Amino acid sequence: MTKRPGAAVVAGGALLALLGQGTAAAQETAVSGGHVSWTLDAGELTLGGSARPAWLPATSGSADPETGGMDLELGGTARLAPTSDTVPPLILADLRLRLDGDSGALRTRTAFNGEARELALAEVRPGDTTVRTGGVTWTGLTVLLTDEGAALLSRWSGQEFAPGSPLGRFDVTVGTGAETEAADAPHPTPPAAPPPVATPAQVTLSAPELSAGSRQTVTGEGFEPGEVLLVAIDKDTRYQVTADEQGRFSREFPVYATAAEGEHTVELYGVSGEPRAAAGFGVRASKS
Template sequence: MVTERPGAVRSGAAVLAGGVLLALLWPGTAVAGQDPLPDEVSGGYVSWATGSHGVELEAEKPAVRGAGGLTWFPAGIGGADLGSGDADVTLAGTARLTGAGGPAAGELGLGGLRLRLEGGEGVLYVRDGQAGAEGAVALADLRTDGAEPVVRSGGLTWTGLRASLTADGARLLAGWSGRPFAEGDAVGELDVTLGTGGGPAPVPGVDGGPAPGSAGSPDGVSPGAPPAQEPDPVPAEGAAPQEPPSAAPAALVEHPEVAPGTEQRVTGEGFEPGEVVLVAIDEDTRYQAVADASGQVFRTFPVYVTATAGAHTAELYSVTGDRRASAGFRVRNEG
């Protein structure tokens, strides 16, 4: 799974262990004496849209090419700091660059992706497929241009990070394609959404407590036991009226049935305004959306020509995983 489900317990030891493993995987980029980031990354995605020199970006699983020219890389091992927005995380999948050098150049495979953000600036590291284990290259510098991350309990999001080639990145692309690339050339934008197991405030089902509705939680029901019928509480004299409980999120698809090779649209409501919501198709997280002022989210996604006929599911869930909704639809058999 890309984003860890509720119920995971985070600890300083777990974050430290993740930092040690990250240093072992990336010995050339570790900073001596640097303290590990306080919040362990439990899931998320980084989307990358290239837009320069005719470079096209493809991906190998578990990364996925999405609509609108976006390629999505699941977050792997790493840490974050919800207080500052800093992050240091590996990305799963392999990026394959095509197009710049024509058919003769073939593809440039870039694996071992790692993203580091510190103080509003960042670097995207890659490994050239021909360079071996020690072939880490700082491919691109990342700029926030003064933007601030959206930080919520259990996660953070950076939007519109501008990527530009480093000197090493320019040499790598020029050597592959035979075309001129220069330091500072734009190579698109990245959006970063990272989930963590904790945050500024405890979240039920994430910070070690039972998930809402689970056995042992305040509103849970033990297996096999009927719910107890409690009398309605009588408000104390002078007490402020209680807020009604917020409605659970709901999801609806535009078309109950679609043909392969078309598009589907899912709409969700009941999320927090401005909340980052991840979108999973058949349990495969592919996209993200941001709830509007009314708590609604909208996402159009392709139904691939290779989609299997039958039942499919679109699921919306918050980065923390504590709010989710799903809707089903069917793909017609066009055979």
């Protein structure tokens, strides 16, 4: 696994033409699934009326594992809503995220006052890029309003948004398929050895039963070293974890005070959406 600051080049097609960017020769690879986590810092806006991150699937696009660039089409929609709940949410559809060198953009299609438009809503600046076998992860991408993005949000919300104002941050993980070895040189055949016994991926919970408002810990083993996993509680994807060099991880999470009495599930998914492991726990009735 390699980790580097910043990001770089990705094919853009129509998006790069819209942005007036040139393409660069790069080892671009089609993505095989993934997701984007969009977090807004506490302020005047929320995503879908919640302070929690919005999760959007990466449905298609390309990435360059050599440089950390990307050009991704995102599925679903994002709903920007003011914390004051004074105007209807602004629906952002056809989201496309590009990162090219030291700059990037978030483009979207939306409608306001009966007028549909496509625009570059925000500038995206690189954070850290982690390249692993079969995938790339970007963390801490900074999202800043463009001139037209700030003008749109000001008209929609009735509040003043300035160009360059922060619009949260992105964490992105995509799959790029298995690495292939170069075929230009023969490889010596290693001596035969008994295959290692693989530990099946599994998760355990610190408490089989607890009260609402408590804290639970999920621990996993048998995963691929460096594998990025999504943790879903009762089908609600909340967290991202990365397996260590031994294929293990541990994550503590709150059991909400509003959790219903009865059985609940913790499920682990790969970045392409495939289920990896699951476990259950019970929530006791509150004492009156």
